[in-house]
Amino acid sequence: MTARLRMALFLSSMAVVAAFTGWGAAQLPGFGRYPGPYGDVIDRVGVQQRRATDLVSAVNVDYRAIDTLGEEFILFTAATGVIVLLRAMRDERRRPDEEADPGRERPGTTDLIRAAGLPLATGIGLLGVYVLSHGQLTPGGGFQGGVVVACSPVVVFLAGERITVRRLPPTSALEVAETIGAGGFIAVGLAGLLAGAAFLQNIAPLGSTGSLDSSGTIAIINVVVSVEVAAAFLLIISEFLEQALIVRPTGGRGGG
Amino acid sequence: MGETSGLQVVVYVLIAAAGTAVVLSRELVKVAMMLSFLGLVLAVAFLTFQAPDVSLSEIAVGSLALPLLILLAVSKTRSRQG
Amino acid sequence: MSYLPYAVAIWLLVVGLYGVISSRNLIHMVVCLGVVQSSTYMLLLGVGYRFGAGAPIYYDVPLRTPAVDPVVQALCLTDVVVEATVMAVLLALCVQAHKRFGSLDPERLRPLKG
Numbered sequence: 001m002t003a004r005l006r007m008a009l010f011l012s013s014m015a016v017v018a019a020f021t022g023w024g025a026a027q028l029p030g031f032g033r034y035p036g037p038y039g040d041v042i043d044r045v046g047v048q049q050r051r052a053t054d055l056v057s058a059v060n061v062d063y064r065a066i067d068t069l070g071e072e073f074i075l076f077t078a079a080t081g082v083i084v085l086l087r088a089m090r091d092e093r094r095r096p097d098e099e100a101d102p103g104r105e106r107p108g109t110t111d112l113i114r115a116a117g118l119p120l121a122t123g124i125g126l127l128g129v130y131v132l133s134h135g136q137l138t139p140g141g142g143f144q145g146g147v148v149v150a151c152s153p154v155v156v157f158l159a160g161e162r163i164t165v166r167r168l169p170p171t172s173a174l175e176v177a178e179t180i181g182a183g184g185f186i187a188v189g190l191a192g193l194l195a196g197a198a199f200l201q202n203i204a205p206l207g208s209t210g211s212l213d214s215s216g217t218i219a220i221i222n223v224v225v226s227v228e229v230a231a232a233f234l235l236i237i238s239e240f241l242e243q244a245l246i247v248r249p250t251g252g253r254g255g256g
Numbered sequence: 257m258g259e260t261s262g263l264q265v266v267v268y269v270l271i272a273a274a275g276t277a278v279v280l281s282r283e284l285v286k287v288a289m290m291l292s293f294l295g296l297v298l299a300v301a302f303l304t305f306q307a308p309d310v311s312l313s314e315i316a317v318g319s320l321a322l323p324l325l326i327l328l329a330v331s332k333t334r335s336r337q338g
Numbered sequence: 339m340s341y342l343p344y345a346v347a348i349w350l351l352v353v354g355l356y357g358v359i360s361s362r363n364l365i366h367m368v369v370c371l372g373v374v375q376s377s378t379y380m381l382l383l384g385v386g387y388r389f390g391a392g393a394p395i396y397y398d399v400p401l402r403t404p405a406v407d408p409v410v411q412a413l414c415l416t417d418v419v420v421e422a423t424v425m426a427v428l429l430a431l432c433v434q435a436h437k438r439f440g441s442l443d444p445e446r447l448r449p450l451k452g
Contacts, residue, residue, distance in 0.1 A: 025344035032389040039407030055394040059412040071416040078423035085430040139308035147316040240328040279357035313418040
């Protein structure tokens, strides 16, 4: 199939798809005129029922917790997939650190970068912990807090003296952390079953609205999810860094 | 009932332009930078949709983690070609 | 003007798919898939918006202020983070394809053997 034929097929079918999607979008009630009942129901009822003021987190982790469980396992599986795909293949060897690639310079970092890196990393880490622990009160939660916390070791790595992967946390600890995160979610759900309610029901004491320990299992699941997300992101980034900087093929295929 | 504000219109047009720029760029480093810009504009758009949680996620992921991964993949594949 | 976000979502879908079809580099193709995913966020969040309403966070506003829909925001939230990891898997596949075939051009990839 030549490129021209493919492009002609694509353009004609895309015109049809765009026409139908546009027709469907025109039947929607118009931008800004949201009619539906479910959002209004949760807005009215959510704060009293769950004592949580951030209703997006409450929907994510309490009302629709099964969907979040599925999404977290997509994350887990994707991190596992990256690890499996990027472990050194049989015909590659690990290049020792001292052997320098002649075409590539390894710049050392200056004192300024190192001095700026430490407060930046601590600031980012603290911000991440704040975001994840206040998930039920203000915008935040497990997913956002986990991603922000995962950026902090990367800043430490970037400000380090030699570009070596060994400054990042060791892989086995990250894998254990990721498993704790994924298993913790299921454990909270099973605790609901053991207490006689439904799976992932909010059974912990609800506390008073606006305080840090309110809304029961929402706070617990936020912490657990953030551990998992941070570990997954750090695993993925460290696998890519290891591939880009350390692993070298033996003998070049196709020059090089 | 209100109207779509001027800021919203500008942001949506910027999103369409950024998406087109990502697709039409041919060098990979430029693609990564354009993707980072698209993530930033999307985060502003999510703020105009009154969605601060989604905007937080999009800033952290779309402007930071994704371009980082793309640049690492590019550096790995480029290094083999000598 | 009242259908502009939906139009932008459809435009991003079309442009992203055009990028996937006409791309000559696997990594560029993966990025265009990310653009297609952004179109779904625009559509979902555009559906839930209401003029003059605030965010569904009641930390410091009285309880009956009108707010936008929190359910679609919850959907988009997890979707954003999961998108990054799925694209990481795709990029890992690109790196492996490059190791195996020596080029990132989709025209020059052959089916895996052995």
